Amino acid sequence: MLVLLLAGPAAADTRDDRHALVMLRVLAYDKQLAKRIGKEVRVVVVSPPGEEGRLEEQRWREAFGKASKLKVDGRPIVLVAHRFQSAAALGKLLADQHAAALVICDGLTRKISVPALVRLTRASKVLSIGTRESEVVDGAAVAIVSGESRDEIVFNAGAVEAEGVKFDAGLLQLAREVGR
Amino acid sequence: MTRGRPTRRRIPLRTRMSLLFGTLVCGVALFMIGFFPQRMAEQARISTELRAKTVTQVISTAVGPALEFDDADNAKRILGWLEKTPDAQFAVIVKSDGTQFAAWRPQHVPARLPSAPTTLDGSTLITSAPVIGRAGGAGRLYIGQSLARMIADREAARRTVLTASLVVLLIGLAACIVIATKLVRPFEKLTRIANEIARGTKPPKIVAVDEGPEVEQMTTALGTMLDRLAHANSQLVEASRHAGMAEVATGVLHNVGNILTSVNVGIESFAERVDAMPDERVRRTSELLADACAHGPPDPAKVTAAVKYLAAIAAHLRSERMSLLADLTLLRGHVDHVKRVISMQNTYARTGGVTEQVELQKLVDDALALACPDPKRHEIELVSRVTPDCILTIDRHRVLQILVNLLANAKDAVVAAPTRRISLDATVEDHTLAVTVADTGVGIPQDSLVRIFQAGFTTKRKGHGYGLHSSATAAEQLGGTLRCHSPAPGQGATFVLRVPLDRKVES
Numbered sequence: 001m002l003v004l005l006l007a008g009p010a011a012a013d014t015r016d017d018r019h020a021l022v023m024l025r026v027l028a029y030d031k032q033l034a035k036r037i038g039k040e041v042r043v044v045v046v047s048p049p050g051e052e053g054r055l056e057e058q059r060w061r062e063a064f065g066k067a068s069k070l071k072v073d074g075r076p077i078v079l080v081a082h083r084f085q086s087a088a089a090l091g092k093l094l095a096d097q098h099a100a101a102l103v104i105c106d107g108l109t110r111k112i113s114v115p116a117l118v119r120l121t122r123a124s125k126v127l128s129i130g131t132r133e134s135e136v137v138d139g140a141a142v143a144i145v146s147g148e149s150r151d152e153i154v155f156n157a158g159a160v161e162a163e164g165v166k167f168d169a170g171l172l173q174l175a176r177e178v179g180r
Numbered sequence: 181m182t183r184g185r186p187t188r189r190r191i192p193l194r195t196r197m198s199l200l201f202g203t204l205v206c207g208v209a210l211f212m213i214g215f216f217p218q219r220m221a222e223q224a225r226i227s228t229e230l231r232a233k234t235v236t237q238v239i240s241t242a243v244g245p246a247l248e249f250d251d252a253d254n255a256k257r258i259l260g261w262l263e264k265t266p267d268a269q270f271a272v273i274v275k276s277d278g279t280q281f282a283a284w285r286p287q288h289v290p291a292r293l294p295s296a297p298t299t300l301d302g303s304t305l306i307t308s309a310p311v312i313g314r315a316g317g318a319g320r321l322y323i324g325q326s327l328a329r330m331i332a333d334r335e336a337a338r339r340t341v342l343t344a345s346l347v348v349l350l351i352g353l354a355a356c357i358v359i360a361t362k363l364v365r366p367f368e369k370l371t372r373i374a375n376e377i378a379r380g381t382k383p384p385k386i387v388a389v390d391e392g393p394e395v396e397q398m399t400t401a402l403g404t405m406l407d408r409l410a411h412a413n414s415q416l417v418e419a420s421r422h423a424g425m426a427e428v429a430t431g432v433l434h435n436v437g438n439i440l441t442s443v444n445v446g447i448e449s450f451a452e453r454v455d456a457m458p459d460e461r462v463r464r465t466s467e468l469l470a471d472a473c474a475h476g477p478p479d480p481a482k483v484t485a486a487v488k489y490l491a492a493i494a495a496h497l498r499s500e501r502m503s504l505l506a507d508l509t510l511l512r513g514h515v516d517h518v519k520r521v522i523s524m525q526n527t528y529a530r531t532g533g534v535t536e537q538v539e540l541q542k543l544v545d546d547a548l549a550l551a552c553p554d555p556k557r558h559e560i561e562l563v564s565r566v567t568p569d570c571i572l573t574i575d576r577h578r579v580l581q582i583l584v585n586l587l588a589n590a591k592d593a594v595v596a597a598p599t600r601r602i603s604l605d606a607t608v609e610d611h612t613l614a615v616t617v618a619d620t621g622v623g624i625p626q627d628s629l630v631r632i633f634q635a636g637f638t639t640k641r642k643g644h645g646y647g648l649h650s651s652a653t654a655a656e657q658l659g660g661t662l663r664c665h666s667p668a669p670g671q672g673a674t675f676v677l678r679v680p681l682d683r684k685v686e687s
Contacts, residue, residue, distance in 0.1 A: 025248055028315035072315065153249065168314065170245030174254050 125164035205352030248313030551587030593621025
């Protein structure tokens with residue numbers, strides 16, 4: 001389940017399509033994916049409450065919608081959108097959904113800090129995926145960021161391991177480690 | 181016209197062995213030249229292909245994430261690992277849509293990439309492998325590798341094998357000749373010794389040769405064979421001498437036996453006639469005269485009668501004396517013949533023999549007298565027809581011996597037959613004496629005719645089987661022939677002796 005947390009202005013564009021695609025591919029390189037999820041790959045998109053959150057939710061729904069035909073590890077992708085209310089509710093959602101990943105939307109970090117967020121993801125063994133490098137530095141596992149010429153995958157090795165994820169070495173070769 | 185069989189050229193053993201070993205060595209060398217370079221080249225190609233495929237597989241796996249995440253830089257970095265592969269010429273990753281994703285040394289990438297996983301394009305080996313990401317991304321990696329080094333190595337190996345093969349060939353051929361010579365030498369020695377034995381040259385003592393146990397055994401065995409051969413030869417000579425002596429003795433016994441029969445008859449007749457001498461009557465006549473004179477003057481009539489009686493006795497004695505002298509002469513002739521026979525057998529008179537002038541009629545009469553001295557006693561009809569007044573220069577004793585044998589056999593044959601007739605015809609035609617002795621006796625079976633002249637063969641119960649053999653031998657020694665013919669058993673037999681005459685017949 002992908003929790004979409006809207007932490008900033010919402011906008012669905014090709015960049016989001018790419019990022020969504022990359023996020024799903026990153027999940028494919030998790031060797032522990034089958035142990036963490038059920039028959040579906042649930043991606044929880046967590047967005048902040050209010051209008052900002054609605055736009056973010058819509059943005060990621062469109063982005064992931066274009067990638068909906070994909071399968072990860074032979075499993076279909078299911079997008080779950082959640083407006084943040086409280087950490088407890090979010091924690092319960094993550095536990096109930098057996099989510100594979102949680103996407104941190106723009107503006108979410110104003111409602112809940114990244115460390116507090118990752119405490120929830122680590123408890124439920126959900127991969128936290130951000131859109132900023134700072135989020136990875138603060139404790140998120142992975143972020144897809146736009147570089148000068150291309151998109152870049154950054155990861156926090158400790159966070160990745162804490163969330164029960166074990167990435168393939170091939171992915172790690174491509175990604176850049178931060179936050180050690 | 182018959183075509184003769186071609187003479188097979190005989191190749192010496194040494195040459196044959198050298199050729200055999202040389203052929204083997206050449207075969208090995210040719211095998212090395214033909215097999216090893218090709219095999220090595222094949223192995224090198226397989227090894228190169230396998231190595232190239234392995235490298236391609238490894239790199240294709242490594243570049244999978246880069247292709248999946250569209251990280252061309254990372255892909256190029258991974259392709260750059262091929263810098264450490266000296267034979268690598270280029271590498272390129274092509275996406276599933278056909279576009280080039282990343283390349284290493286793109287200037288060497290050919291315009292058309294092959295579809296097969298492994299392709300040999302001249303001196304370049306191009307291998308390819310699929311690039312598959314965990315999330316489904318796909319493409320294909322192509323790596324080109326130069327085969328120049330492999331080709332160079334192959335050529336070097338071929339030269340090495342060729343050189344080694346030539347060396348092996350030369351050394352092998354030399355070794356073949358040496359080995360063949362060494363192996364054949366003792367056999368050549370033994371062959372020379374065997375040839376000397378065959379020529380009759382007494383070979384020197386065979387010295388044992390140290391050429392291996394087999395040759396040594398052969399040499400020892402040959403020496404033993406030579407000793408045994410010499411011993412057997414001496415035994416054979418001794419046996420031949422004894423056999424010859426036996427043959428001489430048999431011949432003497434047989435021929436002398438024939439003559440002794442007539443000598444016995446002559447002696448018997450002589451004894452009877454001596455026994456019939458009128459010595460008793462002479463004694464009685466002298467007693468009568470003495471008695472007549474004792475009582476005065478004898479009666480003239482009685483004296484006259486006594487004188488007439490004595491005169492008659494004297495005439496009888498004179499006649500008997502002449503007859504006895506003739507018989508003695510005949511006996512002397514027989515004894516002389518016996519001596520002659522013994523002399524002939526002792527000296528093996530093959531080409532010898534005394535030729536003398538002989539009257540043919542007398543010769544025949546002598547033969548009849550010797551062989552059949554008393555034909556009337558056996559009721560045998562003897563008929564002889566001889567060319568009259570014919571004098572021959574011939575070996576009398578040898579011809580007489582033959583005729584006596586033939587007549588004696590004829591006599592033995594007719595004795596048991598219902599008709600007892602022996603005929604002898606002696607003629608001279610074209611400088612050849614032809615004597616035919618025919619009888620009406622028991623005849624000779626056809627299967628015995630071919631063996632009748634063999635030594636030891638006889639149809640008589642008490643025969644020695646030597647008479648006809650010696651007669652045939654004697655005829656041969658005279659340069660003539662002795663033939664036999666018999667229609668069937670019970671129909672008699674005919675023997676024909678033909679002897680060439682050396683000088684003109686006088687008649």
